[in-house]
Amino acid sequence: MLGGTSAINGMLYVRGNKRDFDNWAALGNPGWDYESVLPYFKKAEGYRGPPLGETEEYHGRSGPLTVVPKTGEHLEFTSAFKHAGLQLGFRNIDPSGPDQIGELFFPPHLFNTFVQYSMPLDAAMPMKGRHLMVIAPLTAT
16 A cells, blocks of 8 residues: 555544643643634635534635535444434534534545545656656565
8 A cells, every 4th residue: 555544544524622722732832722723723624514503613614625524324323323322412513613522423524535545646646657766675566
């Protein structure tokens, strides 16, 4: 496999917990509190889903990271877990919103594609067919 985890994972888009950022600031790292880093998250995010209601202000719509919500059918067991959680009083949350305690089964994904995406492979494709010199004790095929 060429590359790392972008070739094998679900490319989920989930931010760190607000409390972690606030704790880093409290430990003497000014500018690392959640309110200070939130503008950068919003600037990077290009959310392409429907309006998010009360959590809309926590999202960016024009950033370079295309973020799309999960669409289509959910697996049967996942739907059962979600239903059970709601019966127990858990709320379905926006993982990038202000309150990250609740129930979340399908976080949004990066890139609006249904194919596996590999950053290194994407970068290497324009070089296809080039004659490369390998300076290492290995074989290039």
